[in-house]
Amino acid sequence: MRLRSLALAAAVCTVATGTLAATLSPASAATTGCSVTYQVTGSWQGGFQGDIAITNLGDAISSWTLGFDFPTTTQKVSQGWNGTFTQSGQHVTVTNMSYNGSLATNASTSVGFLGAWSGTNPVPTTFTLNGVTCTGGTTTTTPPTTAPTTPPTTPPATGAAPSLKVSGNKLVNASTGATVKLYGVNRSGGEFACIQGNGFWDGPMDQASITTMRTWKIRAVRVPLNEECWLGTSDVPAAYGGTAYQNQVKTYVNLLVQNGITPIVEMHWSYGQYTGNSAGCSDVKATCQKPMPDAQYAPSFWTGVANAFKGTNAVIFDLFNEPYPERATGDETSGWKCWRDGGTCTGITYQVAGFQSLVNTVRATGATNVIMIGGLAYSNNLSQWLTYKPTDSTGNLAAFAHIYNFNTCSNTSCWDSQIGTTAQTVPVSLTEIGENDCAHGFVDGLMNWADAHGIGYLGWTWNTWDCSSGPSLISDYNGTATNYGQGLKSRLASVSN
Structure with a gap:
């Protein structure tokens, strides 16, 4: 296709710092929970550096996806490390790399990014891990004893793509x-x-x-x-x-x-x-x-x-x-x-x-x-x-x-x-x-x-x-x-x- 849509313009301005801790409870594990700390570790005119520490408080997990929303439309992630960052509108998603996806109980990992903003740079207030909102503690869940009546909408895994x-x-x-x-x-x-x-x-x-x-x-x-x-x-x-x-x-x-x-x-x-x-x-x-x-x-x-x-x-x-x-x-x-x-x-x-x-x-x-x-x-x-x-x-x-x-x-x-x-x-x-x-x-x-x-x-x-x-x-x-x-x-x- 020859024609392409224009992407959004980058945002610039000054920056503030902030820290937030939270826990969340993925429903897919027996005992789940984590702490998340978001911190602005550096700032300059038009940009800032953010670091996010994640500690798994529940049962061991083999992979994770972190999600959060920037409070303003001008806050942008421009480059990340120790995770794959994507942004759609104000919503940011971070998925683990191959080397930091597995987290045992009480194990921690961290990701970081460079960002840009204009106007104000407020701290995100809500985080999710694997799609579940942080609640402030651990949760124990019991799997159902009967099969669900509604079939899953996601096709079963077929393994890696073939050579x-x-x-x-x-x-x-x-x-x-x-x-x-x-x-x-x-x-x-x-x-x-x-x-x-x-x-x-x-x-x-x-x-x-x-x-x-x-x-x-x-x-x-x-x-x-x-x-x-x-x-x-x-x-x-x-x-x-x-x-x-x-x-x-x-x-x-x-x-x-x-x-x-x-x-x-x-x-x-x-x-x-x-x-x-x-x-x-x-x-x-x-x-x-x-x-x-x-x-x-x-x-x-x-x-x-x-x-x-x-x-x-x-x-x-x-x-x-x-x-x-x-x-x-x-x-x-x-x-x-x-x-x-x-x-x-x-x-x-x-x-x-x-x-x-x-x-x-x-x-x-x-x-x-x-x-x-x-x-x-x-x-x-x-x-x-x-x-x-x-x-x-x-x-x-x-x-x-x-x-x-x-x-x-x-x-x-x-x-x-x-x-x-x-x-x-x-x-x-x-x-x-x-x-x-x-x-x-x-x-x-x-x-x-x-x-x-x-x-x-x-x-x-x-x-x-x-x-x-x-x-x-x-x-x-x-x-x-x-x-x-x-x-x-x-x-x-x-x-x-």
Whole structure:
């Protein structure tokens, strides 16, 4: 998708200090309770540092999620440590890291963060742990002796997502050889929030949000990333770039894998100035969709991402969101050559990293993960994908297409000739599908076609935007479907496992 929602502006001002202690009682344990101490340990004009100490007073727990609300709308978390911080409006959620999730009775852990605010900086007054409000003491509960009459709404755990590989024209489970179709959603935010100085993500990216996704039977999540944020260039606010951004991405991707969901990590926005035909912006920074990856930063980005996830072949690499070099070069033939070979491409003022070079970059790290590449026309044109297909030493190369109601290739005859033909030779997935009218008539027909051809699909997007300005599947992060989103939700209920 080319257009993206703007993130919230960052808040700035002076700061006050405060401490709060509380206890809470998760109903899921026999004896539960904890103390929570929130303290401002440093302050400066426009920002502050907060520390939160948690002591488990009840039975041992193996994982935890802390929640609280800032009292004002201007208080923001900009960077955290010892936990994964996400913020939606005034609500902040912190989930444990792999090394501090287990807390025995009377054991403690602490998390910290850098924040910003304006006006006043009051202390949060209520905390929750694992969804239960702090009450000031421990509670002993007795499990019911009979089974509940209402079945659980969350699907049972299925274990970690499987390692994948290409076998002929199919994606398969590397261990069992079973065919894997990608059914799921895109999770936008990581491509724009950081470069705009508004955090790492757009909305919650924690265990609770993934649990909600699983109620839709989502089994694949595409995670758009920003090249400059990953590399931590000078164009990105330091709090949201480099190691801090990388750690956020790694945490979320690994959490998806642990929950049985296939992550697709992709480079969405990249560096390089382009002002030619169909330009999304005139900015040299990675703030919009460019026609091709740049040779300056893209190889370093993919070296870093491949090193981060090599050995975890449940993770798929999507090299670039939506190429459109033919808009710059003037015709499809020159566009496909630029697509594969890169270098100096007519009409593109920066040096291009062609997809052959990026495949080579990934494989040079030793990563054998499946690599996906889209076609021309914003990944809507696969007409010559097979002709210009890059070589891959591992044989783990797949194609993807994006299809919306406003695209050129938006009818069954085009899908048959381009996507269906390509899918006879290599695996093809529709990694973005959608329509911009808040309805689902178009995607229903598209999913009918895809189901008949054994092709999976991912809806754009699991974000709470106005679905009439851009396809948005949900109206809140409890998973309430928009009218458009209901079409995908209903279909996943019947085709996804």
